[in-house]
Amino acid sequence: xxxxxxxxxxxxxxxxxxxxxxxxxxxxxxxxxxxxxxxxxxxxxxxxxxxxxxxx
Numbered sequence: 001x002x003x004x005x006x007x008x009x010x011x012x013x014x015x016x017x018x019x020x021x022x023x024x025x026x027x028x029x030x031x032x033x034x035x036x037x038x039x040x041x042x043x044x045x046x047x048x049x050x051x052x053x054x055x056x
Contacts, residue, residue, distance in 0.1 A: 001055065003030045008047045008056050 006016040013024040013031070020027070031043060038053075040046035050056045 003027055004034050004046065004050050005056060007031065007043050008050065 002020055003016055006019055011019065013027040016027045017024045031046070034050075035041070035043070035046045038046050038049040040049050047056065
């Protein structure tokens with residue numbers, strides 16, 4: 001959720017990693033997992049789906 005919130009704010013993987021004190025690669029893995037669970041093909045679709053579901 002924290003990664004998705006940061007992505008919704010427009011942050012890059014590097015910026016998300018810095019904000020959450022994790023590596024950009026870890027952000028990428030978390031984002032990929034979230035995209036899979038949300039049925040989204042990309043980060044923009046993941047944010048849109050998160051908003052549709054009331055997660056953001």
